[in-house]
Amino acid sequence: MANQPSQSSSGSLDPERWVDQHGNYLYHFALGRLRNITEAENAVQETFLAALKARYTFSGKSSERTWLTGILKHKIVDTLRKHYREKPVTDLQHNEEAIDQFFDHAGRSKKTLDAWVPQPDELLERKEFWSVFHKCSEKLPKTAGDAFLLREIEKIESKEICRILGISMSNLWVLLHRARLQLRDCLEINWFVNKQN
Numbered sequence: 001m002a003n004q005p006s007q008s009s010s011g012s013l014d015p016e017r018w019v020d021q022h023g024n025y026l027y028h029f030a031l032g033r034l035r036n037i038t039e040a041e042n043a044v045q046e047t048f049l050a051a052l053k054a055r056y057t058f059s060g061k062s063s064e065r066t067w068l069t070g071i072l073k074h075k076i077v078d079t080l081r082k083h084y085r086e087k088p089v090t091d092l093q094h095n096e097e098a099i100d101q102f103f104d105h106a107g108r109s110k111k112t113l114d115a116w117v118p119q120p121d122e123l124l125e126r127k128e129f130w131s132v133f134h135k136c137s138e139k140l141p142k143t144a145g146d147a148f149l150l151r152e153i154e155k156i157e158s159k160e161i162c163r164i165l166g167i168s169m170s171n172l173w174v175l176l177h178r179a180r181l182q183l184r185d186c187l188e189i190n191w192f193v194n195k196q197n
Contacts, residue, residue, distance in 0.1 A: 136186035
């Protein structure tokens with residue numbers, strides 16, 4: 001009898017409609033973070049399976065979509081952890097070389113950053129900005145993009161990110177700094193300059 005759902009918990013879940021109601025949203029959520037169609041599809045499938053197994057633990061304190069998204073976030077982190085556990089060292093070196101273009105031999109930025117004119121609050125509300133932002137983030141080298149995603153979007157602690165990506169803390173800070181510079185350059189070219197013209 002312990003496996004029977006209570007009316008207050010999983011009674012509000014409707015697993016038969018998850019794919020229709022939440023599949024597209026969850027897929028795009030995963031794709032935006034994993035940047036790989038197959039990995040995104042797999043993460044969503046694993047989310048539905050995990051949710052089906054855990055449906056009796058659903059407390060009803062959040063919406064069905066919020067609950068599924070929470071499970072998906074864990075699946076995304078698991079996917080990244082697996083990816084970096086299996087990643088050859090040469091791939092990590094290639095990613096670092098790709099972002100070295102932003103720094104001189106002493107590690108100083110080659111470009112001075114200009115102040116942005118628009119207010120950040122205005123930009124966050126614009127759908128077009130997020131579209132450009134996602135295109136810019138897709139151009140980041142894989143390791144730098146994943147580090148940025150885990151730290152700035154998913155708000156995962158630095159030590160955990162280092163474990164997931166298999167990198168040192170100092171390497172993480174360099175990757176994050178370079179990712180921010182590259183994102184800023186891309187946004188200046190593709191968003192701010194275009195908006196001023």
